[in-house]
Amino acid sequence: MSTWQLQEAKGKFSELVKRALSEGPQGITVRGEPVAVLVSCAEYARLTHPKPGFVEFMRGSPLVGVKLKTERETGFTREIAL
Template identity: 80%
Template sequence: MSTWKLQEAKEKFSEVVKRALSEGPQGITVRGESVAVLISRAECASLAHPKPGFVEFMRQSPLVGLELETERGKRA
């Protein structure tokens, strides 16, 4: 993660935003202390609504409870 001093981040705000889109989170410091992180909207959305794991995905399937034929035919 790139880190910017607050004053520099204010002066180069459009560059900080572009880097957040292309490179990922951009840290911002005040007097050497990390105080904020700028992230893209897409990254924010993925943090707010994480994708379900595989088991949860399968439990939400419209095919839950459907009887499936699991035997294979014999090969010649």
């Protein structure tokens, strides 16, 4: 992420916006301290887009409807092939 001083960012705002589009987020500092980040609309939408919950994620799985073998042996030991 490139960093810009606030005065430089004000003076070269159009360049700052173009770089945010082409290079990604651009940091802005005041007196050497980071205070803001300029991002493109696409990046902002990606960051703020709500992620699906667990149930929605599972319902969207390509494995919906696949029958799984869920039977387990009821004994205390299992035979293992070595």
